[in-house]
Amino acid sequence: MFDYIVFITYKVFSFIVRITPKILMKYILIFFARLAYVLDKKHKKIARVNLDLAFEDTRTKDEKEDIIQASYVNLFYNLYEFVVNPSLSLNQLEQKVKVENEDIILDAISSKRKIILITAHYGNWELVNTYNSVKYKPMTVVGRPMSNEYLNKDLRESRNKNNSQMLDKDSAAKGLVKALKEDRMVALVVDQNTANRNGVLIDFFGKKARQTEAPTKLAQKFDALIVPVFVIKNDFCDYTMKFCNPVEANTQQQADIIEEQIRNKPEDWFWQHQRWKNQFEHLYK
Numbered sequence: 001m002f003d004y005i006v007f008i009t010y011k012v013f014s015f016i017v018r019i020t021p022k023i024l025m026k027y028i029l030i031f032f033a034r035l036a037y038v039l040d041k042k043h044k045k046i047a048r049v050n051l052d053l054a055f056e057d058t059r060t061k062d063e064k065e066d067i068i069q070a071s072y073v074n075l076f077y078n079l080y081e082f083v084v085n086p087s088l089s090l091n092q093l094e095q096k097v098k099v100e101n102e103d104i105i106l107d108a109i110s111s112k113r114k115i116i117l118i119t120a121h122y123g124n125w126e127l128v129n130t131y132n133s134v135k136y137k138p139m140t141v142v143g144r145p146m147s148n149e150y151l152n153k154d155l156r157e158s159r160n161k162n163n164s165q166m167l168d169k170d171s172a173a174k175g176l177v178k179a180l181k182e183d184r185m186v187a188l189v190v191d192q193n194t195a196n197r198n199g200v201l202i203d204f205f206g207k208k209a210r211q212t213e214a215p216t217k218l219a220q221k222f223d224a225l226i227v228p229v230f231v232i233k234n235d236f237c238d239y240t241m242k243f244c245n246p247v248e249a250n251t252q253q254q255a256d257i258i259e260e261q262i263r264n265k266p267e268d269w270f271w272q273h274q275r276w277k278n279q280f281e282h283l284y285k
Helices: 002-019 022-039 041-054 061-087 090-094 102-110 126-135 149-159 173-181 213-222 252-262 277-284
Strands: 097-102 116-119 139-143 164-168 185-189 200-204 207-212 225-234 239-241
Touching: 002 061, 002 116, 022 061, 041 061, 041 277, 061 126, 090 126, 102 116, 102 239, 116 126, 116 213, 126 139, 126 164, 126 185, 126 225, 126 239, 139 173, 164 173, 173 185, 173 213, 185 213, 200 213, 200 252, 207 252, 207 277, 213 252, 225 252
Parallel strands: 097 239, 116 185, 116 225, 139 164, 139 185
Antiparallel strands: 200 207, 225 239
């Protein structure tokens, strides 16, 4: 019953999003982001732990709090984009997304090699799938199933639109292999903590963390190009999709380019997940 109530609340939110003028919606989202910052003590603590691990004393306490507040705004902007983007045409998407270094993805496509896009929970990460599957090539992405069966069905339907295919994270390996064999682009979000059996230790902001080896193993198997991409938030409904030069099939190098982007603009990263849990679990308790 509770799951259904949550689902209905989400559908009401989706309806409000679609009928509210964008200029008003922006300030509604900012209001709820600030409310979440005040009320969400659990994830705010996680964010503070992460910022202390990442920046230690190189950022003041006030600077770190500003980053956390901004990350909540980014999260609510993401929720808005998740609702509206699947129904948009390419022309409508191009009105909110500017592409930086487009030659990188075009050269990758013309090379006829398999392509693996890697990104992080950064900026508007949902647009990596929505935009690229419409603009460049059919895409396959991996997502974690939601515990709420009603929301999970909605999530799957949303991510399976417009040349896009979503695989469940827990059983994605065969699907990713099949997707690359069918010459689909694969997109993987690689900045979360993984269990020992699913990742390798890397250095991230000078601290040990675990990261998935999936892009590395797939690239080695298929001689695929690994292309990092980040969707940077400029403002509400205003983003820059930045493609980076292909990186080696090396998990540490993949972590390094994510760290570099976060250092450039830390407020766009999702600081509320337990990135270093594998090595610093005691700090999150």
